Amino acid sequence: MASVNGSNDLHVRVVSRRLVKASDDDDSIKPHVLAVSNLDLIPQTIQTSMFCIYPRPPTGDFNAVVAAFEAGLPSFLNHFFPLAGRIATNPSSGLPEFHCHNQGAELVVGEAGVPLASLDFGTMTASVRRVQQPYCEDMALSVQLVSFACGGFAVAWCTNHVLVDGSALSMLVSAWSELARSGTLCASSRPNHDRSVFRPRATPSYSASFNEAFMPLHAERQVNVLTAEQSFVERLYYIEASDVARLREAASRDGSERATRFQAVSAYLWKALAGVVGTADAHCRMQWWVDGRRRLTDEPELRAAMRNYIGNVTTFAIREASVDEVQRMALPDVAAMVGEAIAAPSYGQHFQELVDWVEERRADRYVETASLGLGSPTVGVTAFTSFPLDTDFGFGHAAMAMPTTSPTARLCSGFVQIAARPDGDGSWISSAFLWPRLAAALESDEPCVFKPVTAEYLGLRAP
CATH class of the missing domain: 3.30.559.10 (Chloramphenicol acetyltransferase-like domain)
Incomplete structure (x- = not known):
């Protein structure tokens, strides 16, 4: 064959x-x-x-x-x-x-x-x-x-x-x-x-905000195929460990809790997005996917079940801000805004309400409203950097390990997916779908943070 x-x-x-x-x-x-x-x-x-x-x-x-x-x-x-x-x-x-x-x-x-x-x-x-x-x-x-x-x-x-x-x-x-x-x-x-650990309550109860956060994934509510395909460029970047450390240092303040590496890179992306949007829109948004396993700690039974749970325990946090505000703010302030947005929900309550909300809509399919491209420009970020990943099954570590997903909807927002390089050198690899102007801004920034992945960077040599 x-x-x-x-x-x-x-x-x-x-x-x-x-x-x-x-x-x-x-x-x-x-x-x-x-x-x-x-x-x-x-x-x-x-x-x-x-x-x-x-x-x-x-x-x-x-x-x-x-x-x-x-x-x-x-x-x-x-x-x-x-x-x-x-x-x-x-x-x-x-x-x-x-x-x-x-x-x-x-x-x-x-x-x-x-x-x-x-x-x-x-x-x-x-x-x-x-x-x-x-x-x-x-x-x-x-x-x-x-x-x-x-x-x-x-x-x-x-x-x-x-x-x-x-x-x-x-x-x-x-x-x-x-x-x-x-x-x-x-x-x-x-x-x-x-999967029985996520059960809806006998009488579902949830915040009205879920109705705003999600939208039915109907064809007539999506952008046309040419707009979806032609609005973005695809990139595979790497971020050197030294650049991650430099951003983290720049996003932290003396005497305060240090920004995480993820917060620092997210803040850098948010400021880049605001710079590209400029006066074209008054606002821009960032969206982050959040793994619930480490955040569902209130109930001992659920905490134990989450340790090696195979299934979906993911939600998202989103924050919209004034473009002018993001541009004027110092990097530590933007990083703090990232941390506050991700930490804000009471995740035990949030996931229970999400389970209840879906219970009344099981027959339909929904998508994050911001991902459709309506409203202010949005960049979503998901990071695999906090997930332990061992790729050595007896033949050495992988040079690159990246998740891929087959798109099934015509979405119109930026998307950045970050994974750690498997050999543990501290650098990150990022798969991104970006507006051409945002990609150009990232690639022309000095010193450059998002660099194109090459075979040389991955340590691959021709025989």
Whole structure:
């Protein structure tokens, strides 16, 4: 079987595609149907993946990589049994559910006839998305291994957003690395798939603000396809550790609590956005996706369930401010505004109200109102930098590990996704969709913070 993905000289030939089932040595695993939580219904069924690029390993070769997955995936799926199942639609409710009958995860092996260094790493589309292979909409997990002429390889962990959020996707990769290296998962790494922890109250109750924060994702309420596609440019940047540290220092004040690295970079982006908007609009907005696992600490039962919860526990915080105000404010003041916006909600109450709000709207699909492009210009930021991510499953750390998502709506807001470089050098990699003027402003700033990713930066060399 062969397929061509992309153009120019990159041709990925699929050598094999087969199903791998959980092993039969765990009698505690029974076939079952797993219902989604109301929080899973917010992203709905959108394909998402973690794409890892590895240089030529110091020991072993691609055959050894394939052998490791063939040997270890069955045991791995014992722990992540829903990923050996299928995403289905409940005939009565029309809602997604997981049929955990050990139908098998997909293992795809392919080969590319070019070295990794020949890829254009300036965007995800020109690099990662040309390597990743299509997989069925109902597939809970497709693991894709692709070899390159330089001896390097790629591993794509392809799944669906209705199953996992960013934190859970990172747990998935880390658990595989631990299991592949040691042959077992320690108790603290074993996943929790129990979605019953997020239950609506008998009488749903929520703030009216949820009706403003979300909008039904109907075609007639989205911008047209040309506006959505032509308004933005795609970029893949890196931020050196020294620049992250410099921004953090600039965003902190003596005698006050230091700004976090995320707050500092967000403040820098907010000021750049305000500079680009200028007099064209009186306001601009920033939006941040927030992982609830570390913030749901009020109830001991929920706190324990969140430690290794596999599912969606994500919400967002948003703040609108005067363009003139953001431009005039010192960086520490903007960073403080970022921190206040993210810390403001009472997250225990917020998530319960969100669960209740979705309960009355389970049949429809919603999206963050600001993401549609209505109102003042908005840039959303999501960071994987706080999620532990171990990519070393016995062949060294990945040079890059970036989440990717297949867009299913015509959104018209800026979006910046940040992940830490896997080797732990402190630098960050960012996938971004930006207005051309904002991208130009970031790239021309001195000293430059957002630099284009290159094969040289990733340590990839042609053979």
